[in-house]
Amino acid sequence: MWAKLALGGFGRRGLEAVIAALVLLVAIAIVAASLMVVEGAADAVARTERADRPDIVHVRARFNRALFETPRSGLLPPLTLPVYEPLIDPQILVGAAGDAAVLARQSLLRNVVFPDGFLNVYIFGIDPDLESKASTFSLVRGRFLRRGDDGAAVVDQATARALKVDVGSSFPVRKADGQDMSLTVVGVLDGLQIHDAPPRTIEAPSLAPNSNAVSSGVFVSLRTSQDIFGRDTLTDALVIARASAAVPSLVERLQEAFRLEPGVFVTERYGQFRRKVRDFELTLALFALLSAATAVVAGSFAANLLHDVYADRRHQQAMLVALGFSPLRGALPNLSLGLVIALFGATVGSLVALLVCPTHFSMPSLMADLGTIEPRFGTPVATTAVVVALAAVLLGMAPTAWRFYRHPIATTLSEVGP
Structure with a gap:
């Protein structure tokens, strides 16, 4: 029953939900790939530091x-x-x-x-x-x-x-x-x-x-x-x-x-080491900035689409509460929908990043060659992918939830048609 409530009744907002999931997928793929490069490059810098002992x-x-x-x-x-x-x-x-x-x-x-x-x-x-x-x-x-x-x-x-x-x-x-x-x-x-x-x-x-x-x-x-x-x-x-x-x-x-x-x-050797890795670290900062900008822009776009989807589903939540369900259980279909979209975006986006990101490559450095970079998908990358997906879903849900709990159920039922 909860699956039907969560995935049913989209109406004209169904396409927006699909687009939001796809945007979230692409955003997480870019963020995960960039962070994989940053993780691998940071490992190369640490390896160089262990060898040079600055x-x-x-x-x-x-x-x-x-x-x-x-x-x-x-x-x-x-x-x-x-x-x-x-x-x-x-x-x-x-x-x-x-x-x-x-x-x-x-x-x-x-x-x-x-x-x-x-x-x-x-x-x-x-x-x-x-x-x-x-x-x-x-x-x-x-x-x-x-x-x-x-x-x-x-x-x-x-x-x-x-x-x-x-x-x-x-x-x-x-x-x-x-x-x-x-x-x-x-x-x-x-x-x-x-x-x-x-x-x-x-x-x-x-x-x-x-x-x-x-x-x-x-x-x-x-x-x-x-x-x-x-x-x-x-x-x-x-x-x-x-x-x-x-x-x-x-x-x-x-x-x-x-x-x-x-x-x-x-x-x-500290001065020589800093000169060696300075432009390398600037390149890492560029990748980190790219992932952050992608997460903010694409995440905001996906959150805006999800906001429209949740705004149309306030009537469903109000009906469930009016029938005697608790507010938490009444919000369960919307929460389930958000978790499905977040899980889809984080999982598939991470898989796409793993597929498109090269196993190893050489990153240009003006001062020195720090060796081969091997992008790594570790706990920080996986955590970031999940956090970005959940943040987009929660931002899309927050305005609707705030408005729903700030107004009486009767007002919501009268404002939003079935």
């Missing part, structure tokens, strides 16, 4: 020129040299960083000369609990470092082969006081990516021989590297801001803290 600021001292003079032959004692000059006071760095995370480092080079050759190995003193926030390590056997480790080391496979060590083996490292420290290997890596690694300026074992940056080495805890180096000052450090937008103010504080030390450099 939230990281690199603080380093000037490069140690003594590395270019490492001996390559002869009978010379082993050396352990800093890759960068140790000019960074950790207390000043932490104070300037504020609430940002500080990944302190001591980047060293172990140089051993044999009668017929030499062996250079990079040694990185790191905080094992924090370094994973920026760098990646793939462990093939053994375990990774722990903050309290003393005399423990993790090496990559290339360095392990060069040193002829494995898990459980030990090798010596010459300390700053001329004594040797024995490092015990607790883990072996088959892959690693050091964020802001030092430039590869001398020959050393490498997992990526064609890389211009250091791609292998020995990793020890910061406490162990301080014992080797004989001092607490850092050669370099990474400072991770809580949000990318906080990087400019963080850089200002760091530059102010080390303004009296000309050998300390503060570099950031």
Whole structure:
């Protein structure tokens, strides 16, 4: 019975109801397709941000020129040299960083000369609990470092082969006081990516021989590297801001803290990242504006058509109330009609968007290519489609419902003929 009441008795307004449903369908298809592009493009921007890490600021001292003079032959004692000059006071760095995370480092080079050759190995003193926030390590056997480790080391496979060590083996490292420290290997890596690694300026074992940056080495805890180096000052450090937008103010504080030390450099990638994605985000804003304008214009047109349909059906609702039905049950046919139109528009419109929207494409960008865009139909797109459809139906129904409940039933029956 309710289906007959909801779908019957249209008269000359039946065509307007059909047109309203079709307009709603087209509007939701355009809105859903535009938002799918926006969702996919936003995912590309987030992917680029994860790759570029604009939230990281690199603080380093000037490069140690003594590395270019490492001996390559002869009978010379082993050396352990800093890759960068140790000019960074950790207390000043932490104070300037504020609430940002500080990944302190001591980047060293172990140089051993044999009668017929030499062996250079990079040694990185790191905080094992924090370094994973920026760098990646793939462990093939053994375990990774722990903050309290003393005399423990993790090496990559290339360095392990060069040193002829494995898990459980030990090798010596010459300390700053001329004594040797024995490092015990607790883990072996088959892959690693050091964020802001030092430039590869001398020959050393490498997992990526064609890389211009250091791609292998020995990793020890910061406490162990301080014992080797004989001092607490850092050669370099990474400072991770809580949000990318906080990087400019963080850089200002760091530059102010080390303004009296000309050998300390503060570099950031946030400015380059913003230039890269700026015009890309403007394109996203255009798509979002298009979807919003379509939703407003087409939704208003559909709501106006539905208003005419509901205005002609006030008599039916008044008759049901006069026969003893409650106002809510009397409005049920109109509510059912609205839900049918909204469901039709949201469902079919979303299906049309899925059919016409390409699975992937390249979006033009003036500054950089952010990769392939894959439009995504997720919860925000589906929610928006339903909200737009329901809003159009409710706006079309609201004036009629307001007028119906503001006037007596007898007035409605006398004003509107059957």
